[in-house]
Amino acid sequence: MNIANINALMGLMQSLGLQQASKHLLRKIVFKPESFTLQHKMEKDKELLSFHLYFERDSNLNAYNLMYYDASLRPALSIDEQTINSINTRELEKRMSETDWKSFFTVDAAISFNKDDKATWAKEENIEAIVADLQSLEQTEEGKVAAAVLKLKYWDEVLPADVTGIPASVRSRGEVSQKFYLFNGQAGISVDEAYRFLQNRWMEKQLLAKRKETEKEEPGTGSSKTTTKRSQAGRKTTKKALA
Numbered sequence: 001m002n003i004a005n006i007n008a009l010m011g012l013m014q015s016l017g018l019q020q021a022s023k024h025l026l027r028k029i030v031f032k033p034e035s036f037t038l039q040h041k042m043e044k045d046k047e048l049l050s051f052h053l054y055f056e057r058d059s060n061l062n063a064y065n066l067m068y069y070d071a072s073l074r075p076a077l078s079i080d081e082q083t084i085n086s087i088n089t090r091e092l093e094k095r096m097s098e099t100d101w102k103s104f105f106t107v108d109a110a111i112s113f114n115k116d117d118k119a120t121w122a123k124e125e126n127i128e129a130i131v132a133d134l135q136s137l138e139q140t141e142e143g144k145v146a147a148a149v150l151k152l153k154y155w156d157e158v159l160p161a162d163v164t165g166i167p168a169s170v171r172s173r174g175e176v177s178q179k180f181y182l183f184n185g186q187a188g189i190s191v192d193e194a195y196r197f198l199q200n201r202w203m204e205k206q207l208l209a210k211r212k213e214t215e216k217e218e219p220g221t222g223s224s225k226t227t228t229k230r231s232q233a234g235r236k237t238t239k240k241a242l243a
Contacts, residue, residue, distance in 0.1 A: 005063040017191030048074040072177035073198035077153040084143040
């Protein structure tokens, strides 16, 4: 085992602000894989940052290199209070926030199902009611957005994917990501720098989304307006040339 290499990698990860991700580094390396990844999550100002660090083995040197890491930012999720299909989003969110989703699939040996004792299946009944309300929300386009935000906020990465059914397209709308490479002899992008970069990406994403919505609401703006201006400019140039 190349202790010097492991120590150097831990030092590098600490300089990047990813020292907490290094706790499983040694246990990955002892299996001598050609490559492996380490995952780490953290919160900054109530925003979720996720990291996937990719390592490759240099067989000539019997050492590993951190090649790059993928970072993603999910800003704090919130929805406005509204009533859709008789479902109040604020009340539904309160019920979801009071549910212990993390332990839901943990089997409690002391409790067994008894059809005559509601206490043994009360939690499941409450969750079924929440799911029914989410499905009611999803009957409208506006409700689909609210339901997606609630699922991302309380279910994503807590419950199994085959249960939540959160599509990748919904997840991608609620976050931004970027790959950061590390080159030999150069300082890598730190966690704080990556965070600021992703915040900027998120603001840009929101501005673009608002611009698209504005163009939909105001026919004749956007690309069509630009095309009209270009056509007018072209006609003026033609007239000058013919004069």
